[in-house]
Amino acid sequence: MRIISYESFGNASDVLHLSEQELPSPQAGEVCVELAYSGVNPSDVKARAGSRPGVTTPPFPRIVPHSDGAGIISAVGPGVDTARIGERVWIWNGQWQRAFGTAASHIVLPAEQAVTLPDKVSFETGAILGIPGLTAAHTVFGGGEIAGQTVVIHGGAGTVGYLAIQLAKWGGATVIATAHGAGVTRCEAAGADVVLDYKADDLSDQILAANNGNLIPRIIEVEFGQNIATDTAVIAPNGTIAAYGSALNMTPTLPFYPLLFKAVTLDIVLIYLLGKAERIHAIDRLHDALADGALKCPVQDVFDLKDTALAHETVEAGGRAGAILIDVTA
Structure with missing residues (x-):
């Protein structure tokens, strides 16, 4: 061989x-x-x-x-x-x-x-389908069904983000993605309802405006440390931040008090260690989306x-x- x-x-x-x-x-x-x-x-x-x-x-x-x-x-x-x-x-x-x-x-x-x-x-x-696909499927569906919800997907132009946008739309969610430059067009092609520039100084205000002033129940995060302040501002009570990356800031400082009083769930995702039941669920979601022609x-x-x-x-x-x-x- x-x-x-x-x-x-x-x-x-x-x-x-x-x-x-x-x-x-x-x-x-x-x-x-x-x-x-x-x-x-x-x-x-x-x-x-x-x-x-x-x-x-x-x-x-x-x-x-x-x-x-x-x-x-x-x-x-x-x-x-x-x-x-x-x-x-x-x-x-x-x-x-x-x-x-x-x-x-x-x-x-x-x-x-x-x-x-x-x-x-x-x-x-x-x-x-291994690392990008399973990561996207678990971050989107790991907390249950998302139909009728709004999901924020940071870094939607990356491979995981691009797949997550498609899966979230297929799952019935409204998708607000963040990107920059050519990545904006890529997110739009994936089906995002709104694409915002992640370099905007007022990003949290723009996210809330795009959701009619309502807080966000689920955030999919590629740069946890970089975006924690924005995420804390826009996350809904009992919401979830599903983070699979933090390359730009590997030692973030958490605003614990505001996160505490929203009872936020921090779901730190390492797809290699996904439990058997969770992995089967993610695999099924991927296969169903592929069968429906909803995932490219x-x-x-x-x-x-x-x-x-x-x-x-x-x-x-x-x-x-x-x-x-x-x-x-x-």
Whole structure:
């Protein structure tokens, strides 16, 4: 099998290398997936660069990166129904707490982490459903149904935000998104009812005005530390801030008293650790939206496996208008 791997942290072009290794056999409860595409996420890039707080050395001697991917089950281990051989699947947590992820021609992993890919859904879309798709679905629907509510989605032009806008609209919510520059048009294309500039000095006032002066019951947050003051001002009593990122301010100061007297729920989302029931619910929401034709997963660039370093650099550059994928067959 062909793999991309690294043994030390560093720049993508310095540490990522293409090589061959023997294809492992699936053990009890496992499947082997012949991959078509691998998805590259910011978390994969940060892990390879060694930029996660407190992590100074790679957790394994050799790491094949990436948690997301899609392909076909080519073999199964003991205890797994042989009828799954030939099944189209998408992958979640491919490299979470494991050495070998999806930047390879094949991956062996627990059978439950290879989810049946619905008919007519492409492998390209399947490779986006893991981290971005599940994060969007859980942040939108993790507190229950949202029909008739107003949802604020900060950073709606990002991959998670773009998917969240579509899911929230499909779920019957009014969507207020924030973006800047070209991201405004992207949010509008996703279906947002209102798009506001996140750099506006009076953003909280604009959010409330867009909601007829009413407070917001659910906020989906990509920059928790940066936006906590705005979110505190506009969140409704018993509302939820579902935060999945805070890159610009990793040590925010919380205005506890105003949050307390609104009884706000802070839902800090790390999709890798989603409980089984919550994950199944998010998967079902994604599949239902796809079946209804309500969810599109744009792809900006597809790189050959040998060019994985370029894919990482593209993610690091930011400002993307779609997902970055690796064609692991090329």
